Amino acid sequence: MSGRRIGFVEVGPRDGLQNEKTLVSTADKLELIRRSIAAGARRIEVTSFVNPKRVPQMADAEAVCAGLPDAAGVSYIGLVMNAKGAERAIATGRLHELGAVCVSTDGFAIANQAQTSDESLTAASSIIAMAKAAGLKGQVTIGASFGCPFEGEVSEDRVVAMAAALAKADPAEIALADTIGVADPAHVSRLVKRVVQAIAPLPVRVHFHNTRGTGNANVWAAIEAGASVVDAALGGLGGCPFAPGAAGNVASEDVVYMLHRAGVDTGMDLAQLIEANRWLSGVMDRKLPAMVAQAPAFPKSVQE
Ligand code: ZN
Numbered sequence: 001m002s003g004r005r006i007g008f009v010e011v012g013p014r015d016g017l018q019n020e021k022t023l024v025s026t027a028d029k030l031e032l033i034r035r036s037i038a039a040g041a042r043r044i045e046v047t048s049f050v051n052p053k054r055v056p057q058m059a060d061a062e063a064v065c066a067g068l069p070d071a072a073g074v075s076y077i078g079l080v081m082n083a084k085g086a087e088r089a090i091a092t093g094r095l096h097e098l099g100a101v102c103v104s105t106d107g108f109a110i111a112n113q114a115q116t117s118d119e120s121l122t123a124a125s126s127i128i129a130m131a132k133a134a135g136l137k138g139q140v141t142i143g144a145s146f147g148c149p150f151e152g153e154v155s156e157d158r159v160v161a162m163a164a165a166l167a168k169a170d171p172a173e174i175a176l177a178d179t180i181g182v183a184d185p186a187h188v189s190r191l192v193k194r195v196v197q198a199i200a201p202l203p204v205r206v207h208f209h210n211t212r213g214t215g216n217a218n219v220w221a222a223i224e225a226g227a228s229v230v231d232a233a234l235g236g237l238g239g240c241p242f243a244p245g246a247a248g249n250v251a252s253e254d255v256v257y258m259l260h261r262a263g264v265d266t267g268m269d270l271a272q273l274i275e276a277n278r279w280l281s282g283v284m285d286r287k288l289p290a291m292v293a294q295a296p297a298f299p300k301s302v303q304e
Contacts, residue, residue: 001223001224001262001263001264002262002263002264003263003264003265004223004263004264004265005264005265005266005267006223006227006228006229006230006259006264006265006266007043007203007205007228007229007230008040008041008042008043008229008230008232008252008255008256008266008267008268009041009043009044009045009077009205009229009230009231009232010036010041010043010044010045010232010233010234010252011044011045011207011231011232011233011238011249012032012036012233012234012235012237012238012249012252012280013029013032013033013036013044013045013046013047013064014045014046014047014048014058014077014079015045015207015231015233015238015240015249016233016234016235016237016238016248016249017029017057017237018048018055018057018058018238018239018240018241019057019238019239019240019241019246020057020237020284022284023056023057024057024283024284026060026063026064026067027067028283029046029047029060029064030064030067030068030069031279032234032276032280032283033046033064033068033069034069035234035272035275035276035279035280036234036252036276037069037071037074038269038272038276039252039268039269039272039273039276040266040267040268040269040272041074041268042073042074042075042267043074043075043077043097043229044074044075044076044077045077045078045079045099045231046064046065046068046076046077046078046095047060047061047064047065047078047079048061048078048079048080048081048085049061049078049079049080049081049084049085049086049088049089050079050081050085054241055241061078061088061089061092062088062092065078065089065092065093065094065095066092066094068094075096075097075137076094076095076096076097077095077096077097077098077099077139078092078095078097078098078099079098079099079101080098080099080100080101080127081100081101081112081113081115081123082113082115082123082127083123083126083127083130085127086098086100086127086130086131087130090130090131090134090136095136096136096137097131097136097137097138097139097172098127098128098130098131098136098137098138098139099139099140099141100123100124100125100127100128100131100138100139100140100141100171101113101120101124101140101141101143102117102120102121102123102124102140102141102142102143102162102166103115103117103120103142103143103144104117104142104143104144104145104148104154104155104158104159104162105117105144105148105150105151105154106151107148107149107150107151108143108144108148108149108150108151108179108242108243109143111149111150111242111243112143112240112242112243117162121162121165121166124140124166124169125165125166125168125169127140128140128166128169128170128171129169132170137172138169138171138172139171139172139173139174139175139205140166140169140171140173140174140175141174141175141176141177141205141207142159142162142163142166142174142175142176142177143177143179144177144179144180144243145159145176145177145178145179145183145191146176146178146182146183146187146188146191147178147180147182147183148180149179149180149243149244149245149246156190156191156194159176159191159195160191160194160195160198163176163195163198163199164198164199166199167198167199167202171202172202172203173202173203173204173205173229174195174199174202174203174204174205175204175205175206175207175229175231176191176192176195176204176205176206176207176222176227177206177207177208177231178206178207178208178209178218179207179209179240179243179246180209180211180240180243180245180246181208181209181210181211181212181214181215181246181247182211182212183208183214183218184214184217184218185214185217185218185220185221186221188206188218188221188222188225189221189222189224189225190225192204192206192221192222192225192226192227193225193226196225196226196227203227203228203229204222204226204227204228204229205227205228205229205230205231206218206219206222206227206229206230206231207231207249208222208231208249208250209238209239209246209247209248209249209250210236210247210248210249210250210251210289211245211246211247211248215249215250216250216254216255216258218250219232219250219255219258219259220258220262223259223264230250230255230266231249231250232249232250232251232252232254232255232256233248233249233250233251233252234251234252234253234273234276234277234280234290235248235251235252235253235277235280235281235284235288235289235290236248236249236250236251236254236288236289236290236291237249237280237284237288237289247289248289251288251289251290251291251292252268252273252290253270253273253274253277253290253292253293254290254291254292256268256270256273257270257292270292273293274292274293277290277293278293281293
């Protein structure tokens, strides 16, 4: 593990903010994106193209895209659930990747995106095709891969079969998401290994929520099992409006601290993340769930 380099995706501007009741201004979202770039992020999920009535925080998707800074080597990701969202995302002309979402269970797929699980798989495959036709990357996340807020346990076989089916659409990567934060490291290790094998050579990305305190342990288990890209949100903000009880994403600064201490490189700068945490805490007017920024610097030189 030591000496490895993994990919890092900052999802704070989308997943971090989407469940916040107070609307964050477009200017502050763009500042969050600028600070993420300054901290080293080279892939950023900047917004989602969903019905603004369902997710009011994302109503300014087009305005966010219009304001994105030109940053060499940075890939901007727009999350989309259906063809209409993909058309909106492509029309901005500012994105490099479309992130499609399909869901392992009918219960959550219907609540999240008004599709059955199978319909979400078909929709994701066609979004990948639309992205590629527009000259963008298309990647896909399997939501509720480790547990469903409505149906409980999720069959590992079902998730592996979905990943194999999605691989036929030739996405840039496939992500497993623990949308409601119920996974444990043993489950993560088993499922990531199976999916890595099922879709090789496509990379596996992982997306964890720290609802029950297992988030960072799950990140570690996933990397050990062969995942090569990790999602995280600055400050550990996050949640899902359609998944009862979903809490924050794993925090960028906590994940980066853990991985760097363990000798795994992310390309991120911890000191800049901590500075960004303080700024974001001011914007949200509260202490954020992330832990590293609340602790004394260790070793001292890293966070000074
Ligand atoms: Zn999430």
